[in-house]
Amino acid sequence: DAGVTQSPTHLIKTRGQQVTLRCSPKSGHDTVSWYQQALGQGPQFIFQYYEEEERQRGNFPDRFSGHQFPNYSSELNVNALLLGDSALYLCASSYTGVRYGYTFGSGTRLTVV
């Protein structure tokens, strides 16, 4: 049983560009959450998707947007990249809420130059 799959694993982008990160949740999970983890910090919540809708959002600007597809997979899009967007982006899947525990992917390391 595959866990959470994220792609790509590493990415280098230039300031001002746009990026799309992808996540396939663990089998049986229907909720996808995205987190940003800066170097040496804990993960920071970006947003959560359930039934193809964003149902909660953290303190991130509108440059960060997402989407969930009918098969529960998800994308994170970041527009107008800033140097400060360099981080590990983690996708976590769960079933009907966090009480049942998140399963995290290995993340996408985004470097903005």
Added chain:
Amino acid sequence: GENVEQHPSTLSVQEGDSAVIKCTYSDSASNYFPWYKQELGKGPQLIIDIRSNVGEKKDQRIAVTLNKTAKHFSLHITETQPEDSAVYFCAASTPLQNSGYSTLTFGKGTMLLVSP
């Protein structure tokens, strides 16, 4: 919103010693407290969790305690081994009002180094 403080930021122990990591949270509505282990280049892996109706939970060498009154919870690792070396994160889950879902707020992490 919820705020989770975690201490210490780094912890060095000798193999076989015990390690304790402590966290405090601010929102009394938080009701689920997982602990994650993150190794270099990997995503966080759930190692143990505790719900607000339980005071203590143990799984082999790992235990977690929760004091709801004081709003703090701790991770205890006994008989540490070099492979326990990693970054450990505590987190708190706070349900949204009038909804059936919630999200996690993480502490800043503790780097545990176990020396042979």
